[in-house]
Structure formats: C-alpha cells, structure tokens
Amino acid sequence: MIAEPIYILGPCSAESREQVLLTARLIKEACGNVPFIFRAGAWKPRTSPCTFQGAGAEALAWLQEVKNTFGINVATEVATPEHAEQALKAGIDYLWIGARTSANPIAVQAIAEAIGQAKGILIKNPVNADADLWLGNIERLEKTGLPVIAVHRGCEHKPCWKMAHAVRKARPDVPMLLDPSHLSGDAAQVPELMKKVPELGLNGAMIEVHPNPAKALSDDKQQLTPEQLIGVIGPLSVRCRSVVGPMSVDNEFTELNWLRAEIDELDAKLWETIADRMDVSRRIGEWKKANHIRPLQPQRYQQILSQRQKWAEENNIDADFVAQLFDIIHQQSLKQQL
Numbered sequence: 626m627i628a629e630p631i632y633i634l635g636p637c638s639a640e641s642r643e644q645v646l647l648t649a650r651l652i653k654e655a656c657g658n659v660p661f662i663f664r665a666g667a668w669k670p671r672t673s674p675c676t677f678q679g680a681g682a683e684a685l686a687w688l689q690e691v692k693n694t695f696g697i698n699v700a701t702e703v704a705t706p707e708h709a710e711q712a713l714k715a716g717i718d719y720l721w722i723g724a725r726t727s728a729n730p731i732a733v734q735a736i737a738e739a740i741g742q743a744k745g746i747l748i749k750n751p752v753n754a755d756a757d758l759w760l761g762n763i764e765r766l767e768k769t770g771l772p773v774i775a776v777h778r779g780c781e782h783k784p785c786w787k788m789a790h791a792v793r794k795a796r797p798d799v800p801m802l803l804d805p806s807h808l809s810g811d812a813a814q815v816p817e818l819m820k821k822v823p824e825l826g827l828n829g830a831m832i833e834v835h836p837n838p839a840k841a842l843s844d845d846k847q848q849l850t851p852e853q854l855i856g857v858i859g860p861l862s863v864r865c866r867s868v869v870g871p872m873s874v875d876n877e878f879t880e881l882n883w884l885r886a887e888i889d890e891l892d893a894k895l896w897e898t899i900a901d902r903m904d905v906s907r908r909i910g911e912w913k914k915a916n917h918i919r920p921l922q923p924q925r926y927q928q929i930l931s932q933r934q935k936w937a938e939e940n941n942i943d944a945d946f947v948a949q950l951f952d953i954i955h956q957q958s959l960k961q962q963l
Contacts, residue, residue: 629660630822630828630829630830631662631774631800631802631828631829631830632656632659632660632661632662632829632830632831632832632858633661633662633663633664633700633719633747633802633829633830633831633832634652634656634661634662634663634664634831634832634834634854635648635649635652635663635664635665635700635833635834636648636664636665636666636833636834636835636841636848637665637666637669637806637833637835637841637843637844637847637848638665638666638669638677638679638680638841638842638843638844639665639666639667639679639680639684639687639688639701640677640680640841640842641680641687642686642687642690644836645665645684645687645688645690645691646687646690646691646694647836648663648665648834648835648836648851649663649691649694649695649697650695651836651851652834652851652854653695653697654851655851655852655854655855655858656854656855656858659858660697661697662697662698662699662700662718662719663688663691663692663695663697663698663699663700664699664700664701664721664831665684665687665688665699665701666679666684666701666702666843667679667680667681667682667683667684667685667688667701667702667708667712668681668701668702668703668704668708669702669843670702670704670723670725670726676843677842677843682711682715684701685701685711685712685715685717686715688701688715688717689715689716689717692716692718698718698719698744699717699718699719700717700718700719700720700721700747701717701720701721702720702721702722702723703720703721703722703726703736704722704723704725704726704732704736705732705735705736706735706736706738706739707739708736709736709739709740710739710741713740713741713742713743717743718743718744718745719743719744719745719746719747720740720743720746720747721746721747721748721749721776721831722736722746722747722748722749722762722766723749724749724750724751724752724778724780724807725752727748727749727750727751727752727758727759727762728751728752728753728755728758730758730761730762730765733748733762733765733766734765737765737766737768737769740766740769740771743771744771744772745771745772745773745774746766746769746771746772746773746774747773747774747775747776747802747831748762748763748766748773748774748775748776749775749776749777749778749804750775750776750777750778750779750780750785750788750789750792752780752781753780754780754785754787754788755788756787756788756791756792756795759775759788759792760792760795760796763775763792763796763799773799774799774800774801774802774828775792775796775799775800775801775802776801776802776803776804776831777789777801777802777803777804777808777827778804778806778807778808778831779804779807779808779809782807782808782809782810782811783808783890783893784808784818784886784890785890786883786886786887786889786890787887787890789801790883790884790886790887793825793883800828800829801827801828802827802828802829802830802831803818803819803821803822803825803827803829803830803831804830804831804832805818805819805821805830805832806831806832806833806844806847806848806849807833807847809847810846810847811846811847812838812846812847812848812849812853815832815847815849815853815857816856816857819832819857821886824879824882824886825879825882825883825886826879832849832854832857833847833848833849834848834849834850834851834854835848835849835850836850836851837850838850899954902954902958903957903958903961906957906958906959906961906962907961907962909962910961910962910963913962920959920962920963921959926955929951929955930948930951930952933947933948933951934947934948
C-alpha cells in the first residue's frame with residue numbers, strides 16, 4: 626500500500642530553460658514538505674501541426690537541471706521508442722504515455738520494448754473510453770519490470786468514471802492518479818475535481834502548473850498557478866493519507882462513491898442530450914414556420930411513443946414511466962417550436 630499520495634506537478638510543455646526552472650522553484654516553494662515529481666512535456670502530440678509541438682530533446686537537459694538543482698524526480702511524456710531512449714539517457718526518472726499513444730497498443734508495445742532503467746512509467750487512459758485497452762496497456766508495461774501507474778485523464782475534457790472504475794476494480798494493486806487538468810480543460814474546475822481523489826481512494830494526482838498560464842504555449846486554460854496549487858495540495862494531502870491504497874480497504878464508502886460518480890457522469894450526458902434535443906426542436910420549429918406546418922403532428926408523436934414503449938419493454942423498464950417521461954420531453958420540445 627502507498628503511504629503518501631503521489632503528486633506529479635509542472636507545466637504542460639517545457640517551453641524554455643528559464644520557464645522550466647522557474648516553475649520547478651515556485652512549485653517546490655508552494656508545496657513545502659509535500660513531495661512531488663516535476664513534470665513537463667518535451668514532445669507534444671498536438672492536434673494541429675500549427676501549434677507548439679514542444680521543444681523536443683533539448684528540453685531533456687532542462688529537466689535534468691531541475692533534478693540536479695532541486696533534488697526532485699522528473700517526468701516527461703514519450704510517444705515513440707526513440708523518445709523513451711533519449712529521455713532515459715538524459716536521466717529522466719519517470720516516463721508517461723499520453724492518451725493519444727495509449728489508444729494504439731502497437732505503439733505502447735514498441736515503447737515498452739525500448740524502455741530501460743527508470744523509476745516508473747505512467748499510462749494514461751486512451752482517448753476513447755476503453756477499459757480493456759487501458760488494462761492491456763498496463764499489462765504490456767508491467768512486462769518491463771518497472772512500477773506502473775495508471776492516470777485517469779478522461780475523454781474530451783470529461784470524466785469517464787465508468788471506465789476508470791472498471792480498471793480500478795480489475796487492478797486495485799495498480800496505483801491510479803487523477804488528471805483534473807485534462808479531465809476538465811478548465812483550471813477553475815480543478816479544486817472541485819481534486820475532491821474525488823480521497824473520495825474514490827485514488828493515489829494522487831497529475832496537475833498542470835504554469836507560472837503564467839495566460840502566456841502558456843499549450844493548454845493555457847487548464848493550468849493552475851503555483852499560488853493556486855497551495856490551496857489544492859495542502860489540505861488534500863492530509864485527507865489522502867487515510868484513504869490511498871487498494872480500493873475499499875481504507876474507506877468503506879469508496880465503492881459507493883465510485884457508483885455515485887458513474888451516476889453523475891450519466892446525468893451529465895442525459896442533460897446534455899436533452900439540451901441538444903431542444904436545440905434540434907427549435908430548428909424544426911423554424912422550418913415548420915417557414916413551410917406553414919403546425920408544430921404538433923399527432924401521427925409522428927404516436928409513432929415515436931410506440932418506439933419508446935417497445936424500447937422500455939426490451940430493457941425491462943416500466944413502459945408507463947417511459948411514456949410519462951417522453952410526454953414531458955415532447956411538451957417542452959413543442960414549446961421550443963412555438
């Protein structure tokens with residue numbers, strides 16, 4: 626069991642030597658006696674080739690300087706076997722595999738085969754919510770003989786609690802961290818998301834921190850300042866000490882909290898779907914007005930209602946409940962068309 630929470634802190638990208646060293650110093654001052662691993666991306670697999678792609682291998686020397694100057698372990702992301710070899714040669718302690726690379730098991734296998742001596746390797750969940758693929762990647766990396774840590778960063782800036790729950794239940798022996806920066810894409814949401822760490826019995830967090838997020842070359846909106854980090858790390862470290870470790874051992878409500886997180890995720894999807902439906906209803910209303918068609922079409926209503934009741938029977942859900950719910954949604958949809 627891990628006695629202390631694991632914190633991996635630092636900027637999304639290593640932008641310059643000065644930025645890397647300044648960020649490391651400010652984080653160290655903010656954290657006080659709380660141990661952490663300093664992170665910074667040397668290579669950035671960005672969506673657009675027109676955006677900052679990272680400083681590349683040059684940044685490894687900056688991380689090495691952080692390690693020697695402040696006496697802290699350092700980590701960077703690798704996406705190819707060549708990245709892994711260069712990082713380890715430069716003395717990087719921890720490597721992490723990002724969500725885009727994690728979606729490709731062939732790439733993960735190639736990196737695993739190239740990894741030499743390190744203190745550990747982290748694997749983020751794939752960009753798609755695939756628990757089996759995440760578990761398979763963990764197994765591939767375990768064959769290196771190095772400690773493996775899972776990182777839940779969500780999908781498209783949204784949590785995938787169901788996937789993370791499945792992985793946690795299947796492998797409670799593998800430490801799991803939360804990545805609230807990518808989970809939300811919004812620095813303002815990070816403090817609230819960090820409450821999930823003790824609630825779910827997670828082992829810590831990977832958080833993006835930048836001395837001036839507004840001027841960051843990547844992920845500017847989701848990075849905390851070192852000052853903001855103080856309020857997140859300090860109180861949380863005390864709470865985490867009583868719950869980190871295998872699920873359901875230290876906190877009897879951990880499993881219930883996971884299930885509630887799944888409910889919250891489903892509710893968010895439900896309300897987003899309803900909002901999308903109302904938007905389509907407004908556009909239908911505009912089309913009907915332009916073509917002089919009445920908003921209510923009884924035949925269409927009965928057709929959809931029949932389909933929903935059939936679906937209810939197939940899924941062992943009360944048909945009357947479905948009919949009532951559909952009628953409420955339909956009435957609101959009609960209002961959008963008026």
